[in-house]
Amino acid sequence: MAVITIREALNQAMREEMRRDENVFLMGEEVAAYQGAYKVSKGLLEEFGEKRVIDSPITELGFAGLGVGAAMVGLRPVIEFMTFNFSILATDQIINSAAKMLYMSGGQYKVPIVFRGPGGSAYQVSSQHSQALESWFAHFPGVKVVMPATAADAKGLLKSAIRDDDPVIFIEQERMYGSKGEVPDEADFTIPLGVADVKREGTDATIVARSLMVPIALKAAEELEQQGISCEVVDPRTIRPLDIETIINSVKKTNRVVIAEESHPFCGVGAEISAQIMERAFDYLDAPVKRLSGVDAPMPYARNLEKLALPDVARMVAAVREVSYLD
Amino acid sequence: MATQVVMPKLSPTMEEGQLSRWLKNEGESVSVGEPLAEIDTDKATMEAQALTTGVLRKILVPAGQTVPLGQVIAIIGEPDEDIADLISKAESGAAGAENKKSIEENVESGQYGAQQELAKIVADGARTQATIQGAPLTSDVGAEPEAGAAGQPPAPPPTSAVASAVPAAQPSGNGQRGDGRLIVSPIAARMAAEAGINLQTLAGSGPGGRIVKRDIETAISNQAQAQQQTAQQPLAEAPAPPPAAQAQAAQPIAQPAPPQQPEIEGASAYRDEPLTTMRSTIARRLTSSIGPVPHFFLTTEIEMDRTAELRRSLNELDKETKISFNDIIVKVAAVALIQHPQVNASFQEKAVRYYERADIGVAVAIEDGLITPIIRGADQKAVGRISREVRELAERARNRKLQPNEYTGATFSISNLGMLGIDEFTAVINPPEAAILAIGAVQPKPVVREGEVMVRQMMRVTMSCDHRVIDGATGAQFLQTFKKILENPLLLMI
Numbered sequence: 179m180a181v182i183t184i185r186e187a188l189n190q191a192m193r194e195e196m197r198r199d200e201n202v203f204l205m206g207e208e209v210a211a212y213q214g215a216y217k218v219s220k221g222l223l224e225e226f227g228e229k230r231v232i233d234s235p236i237t238e239l240g241f242a243g244l245g246v247g248a249a250m251v252g253l254r255p256v257i258e259f260m261t262f263n264f265s266i267l268a269t270d271q272i273i274n275s276a277a278k279m280l281y282m283s284g285g286q287y288k289v290p291i292v293f294r295g296p297g298g299s300a301y302q303v304s305s306q307h308s309q310a311l312e313s314w315f316a317h318f319p320g321v322k323v324v325m326p327a328t329a330a331d332a333k334g335l336l337k338s339a340i341r342d343d344d345p346v347i348f349i350e351q352e353r354m355y356g357s358k359g360e361v362p363d364e365a366d367f368t369i370p371l372g373v374a375d376v377k378r379e380g381t382d383a384t385i386v387a388r389s390l391m392v393p394i395a396l397k398a399a400e401e402l403e404q405q406g407i408s409c410e411v412v413d414p415r416t417i418r419p420l421d422i423e424t425i426i427n428s429v430k431k432t433n434r435v436v437i438a439e440e441s442h443p444f445c446g447v448g449a450e451i452s453a454q455i456m457e458r459a460f461d462y463l464d465a466p467v468k469r470l471s472g473v474d475a476p477m478p479y480a481r482n483l484e485k486l487a488l489p490d491v492a493r494m495v496a497a498v499r500e501v502s503y504l505d
Numbered sequence: 506m507a508t509q510v511v512m513p514k515l516s517p518t519m520e521e522g523q524l525s526r527w528l529k530n531e532g533e534s535v536s537v538g539e540p541l542a543e544i545d546t547d548k549a550t551m552e553a554q555a556l557t558t559g560v561l562r563k564i565l566v567p568a569g570q571t572v573p574l575g576q577v578i579a580i581i582g583e584p585d586e587d588i589a590d591l592i593s594k595a596e597s598g599a600a601g602a603e604n605k606k607s608i609e610e611n612v613e614s615g616q617y618g619a620q621q622e623l624a625k626i627v628a629d630g631a632r633t634q635a636t637i638q639g640a641p642l643t644s645d646v647g648a649e650p651e652a653g654a655a656g657q658p659p660a661p662p663p664t665s666a667v668a669s670a671v672p673a674a675q676p677s678g679n680g681q682r683g684d685g686r687l688i689v690s691p692i693a694a695r696m697a698a699e700a701g702i703n704l705q706t707l708a709g710s711g712p713g714g715r716i717v718k719r720d721i722e723t724a725i726s727n728q729a730q731a732q733q734q735t736a737q738q739p740l741a742e743a744p745a746p747p748p749a750a751q752a753q754a755a756q757p758i759a760q761p762a763p764p765q766q767p768e769i770e771g772a773s774a775y776r777d778e779p780l781t782t783m784r785s786t787i788a789r790r791l792t793s794s795i796g797p798v799p800h801f802f803l804t805t806e807i808e809m810d811r812t813a814e815l816r817r818s819l820n821e822l823d824k825e826t827k828i829s830f831n832d833i834i835v836k837v838a839a840v841a842l843i844q845h846p847q848v849n850a851s852f853q854e855k856a857v858r859y860y861e862r863a864d865i866g867v868a869v870a871i872e873d874g875l876i877t878p879i880i881r882g883a884d885q886k887a888v889g890r891i892s893r894e895v896r897e898l899a900e901r902a903r904n905r906k907l908q909p910n911e912y913t914g915a916t917f918s919i920s921n922l923g924m925l926g927i928d929e930f931t932a933v934i935n936p937p938e939a940a941i942l943a944i945g946a947v948q949p950k951p952v953v954r955e956g957e958v959m960v961r962q963m964m965r966v967t968m969s970c971d972h973r974v975i976d977g978a979t980g981a982q983f984l985q986t987f988k989k990i991l992e993n994p995l996l997l998m999i
Contacts, residue, residue: 433692433718464690464718465711503711503719 179360187329187361188218188294188350191336192256196226199254202340203230205241206258206295215260216296216355242268242293246275246345249291254340262297262349263307269314276345277320290343294336296352297325298390298440299488305476308484310389310441315347316418316450322346322371323417327392329359331415334369342371351389374421376428380410383434383498386425386451388414391438391489398494405495407502417447425451426459433464434501438489443471465501470494507582507591508557511604512572515544515551522546523571524578529561535581542578553578560584565595575605689716696721702728703771706910727908769882772914773862780855788852788973798852799972802931803980807988809947809962815994819888830947830964831867831921832892837990838942839863839883840997842917845983849916851937852973858937866915866935867895869902876902877935879915888997923947929965939974942987943967964991 182190196202203226208215210223210233223231234241238259245255259265265272276289299308316323322344326332332350339346361367377392378399387395392413399409410428414421429435435455437448452467470489478484499505512522523545529535540552541561559581566578577595580588594600687704689697693716697704702724709716780788788799812833819828842849842863851858863884866877878898880891901907917939920932923946932943945965952961966987970980990996 433690461691461695464692503717 179362181358181360182329183355184326184329184332184350184357184359185216185218185355187333187359188336189220189222190361191333191340192219192222193225195254195337195340196222196230199340200230201252202254202256203232203248204256204258205232205234205245207234207236207260209233209258214258216352218350218355219258238264238267239271242271243275245291245293246271246279246289249276249289249345250279250287254290254292256292256294256340259293259295261300261307261352262295262311263309265293265295265311268293272315272321272345272347273318277318279320280344281320288343289345292336292339292342292346292348294339294348295350296355297349298351298353299472299477299484300352302479302481302484304479308477310439310472312347312349312388312417313441313446313450316447320345322419324348324371324415325389325417326350326415327354327377327387327389327413329357330361330367331369331375331413333361334367335371335415337368338371341368346371349389353390354393357393369415372416372419372421374412374414374416374424376410376424377413378409378411380408380432382408382432383436383502384410384412384425384428384432385436385438385494385498386412386414386448387438388417388447390440394489394491394494395438397491398498401491401495402498405499407498407504409498414451420451420454422451422454422458425455429455429459430462433462434498435463436468436470436494436497436501438470438494438497440472440488442474443469444474446471465503468497468501470497507562507580507586507588508559509577509591509595509600509604510541510553510555510579510581511601511608512544512566512574512576512578513553514574514608515546515553516549519546519574521571521573524566524568525550526568527564528552531561531564534558534560555581557581562586562588563592565592573601573605575603575608576601577604687716688713690718693718693721696725700725700728703910706772706913708909769862769885771881771910773860773864773882773916775858775860777853777856777858780857784857784973787976798934798936800931800934800969801972801977801980802967802969803977803984804929804965804967805984805988807964807966807991808952809964809991812991812994813947813962823889826889826892827896828888828892829895830923831919831944832888832895833994834921834942834944834991835865835867835880835883835891835895835919836886836888836997837987837994838917838919839865839880839886841983841986841990843884844986845979847979848940848970848975848983850939850974851916852939852971853937857974860916862916864914864916866912866918866938867898868918868920868932869899871903871905876907876912877915877918878902878907878912917941919944923964929967931967932969934969934971936971939971940980940983941969943969 192204196204204219204222209219210228210231213220213223219231242257242265245257248255259268272293276291279287279289297312298310312323312325315321322339322342324335324339324346326335336348339348377387378396380399385395385399392411395409395411399411402409410432412425412428414425437451439446439448441447443449446469448469448471452469455463455467470493472489473487475487477487496505515522525543525545527542528540529542535541535555536558537555539555541555542553543550544553560583561579562582563580564578565580566572566576572578577591577600580591580595582588688709688711689704690711694704696718697716700721702721704716707716707720707724708714710720711717809830812830816828816830816833820826840863846859849860849863851860862882865880865883867880868875868877878895878901880886880894880898883891886894898907898911902912915935915938918932918935918941920941921944922930923944927945928948929945930943932941934941943966947962947964949960950963951958952963954961966984968980968984
């Protein structure tokens with residue numbers, strides 16, 4: 179298996195899908211000539227030309243709407259937001275058009291579109307450019323929301339997202355483009371949407387982690403192993419549809435759970451997962467479900483405060499010890 | 506399987522009920538504990554709950570009609586099940602009479618309420634669903650036999666307020682908060698139900714005394730060890746016989762003591778009898794008079810010569826045994842309690858609870874306080890065995906090695922200050938027990954017998970009684986029996 183970065187994995191996924199299906203095209207700010215603000219679309223203009231790799235003006239609502247229209251008439255657009263912070267401008271098209279079109283048209287128009295780009299915290303770009311928005315999108319029926327945490331997941335899931343007939347919000351982690359991982363060499367490697375992955379098996383406590391929280395959870399699990407606590411790390415990978423079964427099965431085994439997320443706690447994805455665990459595995463819990471979220475405040479610019487605003491290994495270790503009644 | 510829904514007994518005096526309103530329609534599915542209909546009884550409008558899960562197939566009694574207790578009012582079954590037989594049986598009236606009889610029998614034996622309670626509990630979730638399905642529950646003698654761990658009535662905190670002394674230090678909590686609620690994690694509750702462990706006997710190690718998984722794991726491994734020890738005894742029986750068997754075993758005097766007796770563990774089984782109006786009034790008025798537990802005291806003087814003789818003989822026969830007066834007193838009190846169940850009882854919010862077994866708490870002074878380890882089923886144990894157990898428990902009590910289930914949940918307590926030369930004293934009841942016996946020193950005193958002054962070994966005892974449960978006469982009758990046996994200890998042989 180090749181070891182590549184998430185950036186390269188995403189690039190491969192788009193390249194392979196564009197080769198496979200001529201209806202797939204990429205549009206967004208700086209995706210063509212500049213090869214992407216994060217170089218995810220490197221080489222695509224060269225291979226597929228201006229008709230399929232399109233630089234848009236700085237008009238998120240506009241090009242998101244163009245994408246929705248294109249998808250309705252049979253194309254498979256991949257719309258890149260330079261970051262998901264800018265998708266806020268396009269939410270009318272995403273939520274009111276893309277998510278609802280299939281329903282409102284009585285099944286006549288499907289919208290096979292992928293909105294992708296980096297999200298979550300970045301390094302010192304402050305409140306407006308460093309935030310996790312997945313709970314916004316996941317709230318609405320009609321869209322799928324995907325958040326990969328490894329190179330293999332990034333590639334396999336993006337390929338599935340492009341082939342999916344529903345709108346997919348595909349949130350990459352801005353800090354993780356350079357993370358390397360093994361990616362299977364097989365020609366048509368995909369990972370189905372809506373299937374969680376147990377990143378590490380354990381027996382004493384479950385950490386449900388997504389995106390940037392996955393590597394942190396794995397480090398915390400290693401530390402906890404030294405302390406005699408065996409952690410299971412479950413990465414849902416797809417936020418909606420959520421593979422709650424895998425989470426529930428893990429909780430039934432460990433009886434304790436910490437849900438880690440970069441986002442703010444209030445009305446977050448962690449709150450939803452927590453509620454579902456309560457509804458479906460209440461009898462298996464030995465401790466209240468613990469959420470470990472980003473702080474309930476805008477992201478600070480200062481580096482020291484920024485560090486404190488996000489869950490880290492130490493706090494994750496403490497959270498697991500808390501639900502295990504060890505401190 | 507299709508089940509009949511019968512007019513339930515919703516008040517103690519109810520003979521018939523008017524079906525005021527159906528809350529479910531034919532064809533709707535119902536689950537255990539869900540309200541099915543509103544019934545007007547002689548006292549109030551109450552909800553009748555489904556005692557089984559299925560589809561409400563047939564309503565046999567329309568709203569507005571009054572029918573006697575036990576009459577079949579509906580049938581619950583599978584959606585496609587044949588219920589013709591049940592309907593015709595219901596319509597013939599035979600089923601109604603049969604049900605009425607069975608309800609009355611159940612009420613008589615104290616089982617009926619448990620079934621209703623169970624239905625209420627089950628509505629609260631799958632945990633309790635599992636609880637009722639789990640067969641091991643019958644061995645959980647501390648709980649209501651059918652309701653299991655989840656249905657346990659909250660017992661007041663086990664304070665050891667004996668002999669006016671400061672209570673012994675308790676662990677941070679028995680899984681109970683100040684409001685008497687048991688705090689237990691869901692998985693721990695479920696594991697306890699499955700393993701037949703009485704949560705009331707555990708101390709929680711989680712925050713605020715929450716009983717968590719590891720506490721149950723510990724309890725299970727302790728239980729397994731205890732069972733292993735039992736299995737090594739030649740004539741050992743199952744550690745926790747079902748309540749019915751215990752009820753039979755509750756007349757120990759008539760049975761010769763076997764050389765080895767079954768282990769008796771966990772809290773005693775009991776039946777709750779709803780408070781009568783008079784009992785509630787007595788409780789309320791007396792409580793407002795003195796403190797939450799209205800005490801009164803009964804003192805008597807007992808001639809101990811024959812008991813002293815018996816004790817001397819026993820100790821001479823076997824150099825190994827060192828039976829004390831207190832060991833014999835424990836046994837005699839237990840035997841007397843079985844003859845006077847009104848004293849082997851406790852006051853509950855809405856009922857007086859009568860225990861089947863006499864579990865005697867024996868106050869032991871330890872550094873900084875005191876604690877009352879329990880001789881379970883003392884009525885069924887030989888004096889020699891009681892003696893060994895008391896010594897062993899007291900030793901561990903002094904070393905602070907007692908498990909919570911060894912000092913919580915007695916049905917009666919004894920505090921003995923005789924060895925400290927106290928003539929007589931009053932002890933403070935250890936709630937929720939209804940009485941405690943304070944034992945003074947055995948000492949020679951001049952007494953008048955048949956017109957002549959002679960010297961006898963006399964002992965003064967004072968029983969503190971919870972007036973909400975025990976009245977003067979009931980307490981006195983118990984003391985009479987206690988005194989009679991101590992003055993004629995051969996009665997223990999009969």
